[in-house]
Amino acid sequence: MKAKFALALALSHQAELLIMDEPTDGLDPLMRKQLLEIMKSFMKTDGRSVFFSTHITSDLDKMADMLVLINNGKIIFQENKDELLERHRLVKGDRASLNPQSKDFFLHLDITDYGFSGITNCVDKVRRVIPDVLIERVTIEDIMLAHVEREKDHVELSKKRLSYCKKTFLQHSYHCCCTTHVFCDE
16 A cells, blocks of 8 residues: 555646656555556656666566566676567577587576576577577566576686686686676677
């Protein structure tokens, strides 16, 4: 009820921009639906926008035109929702078909004894390099999790490389070049 009241108060001032932090957090499904409908109705008038943060990605599916993923204060992506969903795919296949080159085409990759699954934004390159894979659509949540996992993996890899470089430099007294992973852009 607080969220609806806060929204009603904001709307009563003829605001053109609503900024909301987790507006549907803690609401039951019916109240969440009603609040999202009110927000959609508000946005139908030209010049009006709603900017909100949320961890409920289904709200983004229903409301968003533009998505911005911020992780630890860093903007990971800022993109039109439909273009983002079109560009990313879930790829599943036999782990034997992976090689170092093909692994670079994934934001995040899970490899098991039975196969692999991973999120990519390089669909055409994956199809060329690994032709016998299953490619499926993804959700906003899948994409966001893959990007966050990728960032986490890169931080861990950078720490390992830096540690290795320091140790190598101290032991052998020569310079070690540590590079970061370069990800493909279509």
